[in-house]
Amino acid sequence: MVSRNGFISRFGGVFEHSPFIAERAFDAGGVREPLTAAGAHAAMCAAFRSASEAERLGVLRAHPDLAGRLAIAGELTEDSRKEQAGAGLDRLSPAEHARFTALNEAYTTKFGFPFIIAVKGLTRDDILSAFEARIANSREQEFETACAQVEKIARLRLESLIPEND
Template sequence: MNLAEINDMDEAAFVTAVGGAYEHSPWVAKGTWAKRPFASPEDLHNAFMSVIHAATPETQLALIRAHPDLAGKAAIARELTTESTFEQASAGLDRLSPEEFARFHALNTAYRERFGIPFIICVRLNTKDSILFEFERRLARDADTERMEALKQIGEISRLRLKDLDIA
């Protein structure tokens, strides 16, 4: 896919082509479509992020909450998106020992109880051990800091997902 093709797409085709960069949140792609034309893949990603940052706090929370827990129920039931399945596998989260799985479950639960959102981290830029370290470190933060961190991590996740589309 190239930028000329993306810039010429109607809204439905655009959402289908690049909307998967944002977990179960086609509104991000719909809002970004109106910002065409894009001068570069970076410009496309920046447009996506501007739509997210312009959204209401409630809409941002919905985006954050659309993400699955790491090594959680959706992963076990094989209900993750293709992108999330690949990403979690890249950090070995699909091959946890029973002890590791229990630790992830406990941390997911503690994080959700504290912040009301799933723990979000760009797993492709981390290892299982660094994810666990970040879980522990970030549990000590305040809710506003974590909401902003979640959006930052979603930005990293989407940047890599868009890069996977090999847009030139």
């Protein structure tokens, strides 16, 4: 049986810098044996969805800008670094970097949280297209979209941490 501390230690970072999601999922009884990515994801998403809007906003704000200052300074979490590198965001041209910087600033000013997208399987062009389309959304639409993307990122992270044969 997975212990509370063991679960939080292993999965507390799945929702970026927000271990309270793993804590609440475990405490609510949502973590069951055998531990699967799908089961852990369902429990953690239930905890995320039941969090207050302010808490969910905190989770959104814990995410780094795409190709932003934390990436340049090498201060991303290991998961974020790998995800951004996988999409080529660590290899932007100066013009592409300037476009990401401008979009990050405009998006954060408009919505109050960074642009969040599950980048796995996407190209830089895919990400820029989504960025440019989503910046036209209302705050309510974008809050819901960003929360859905956070859940998708969590699923991808859990799938890498809990292989199917685990």
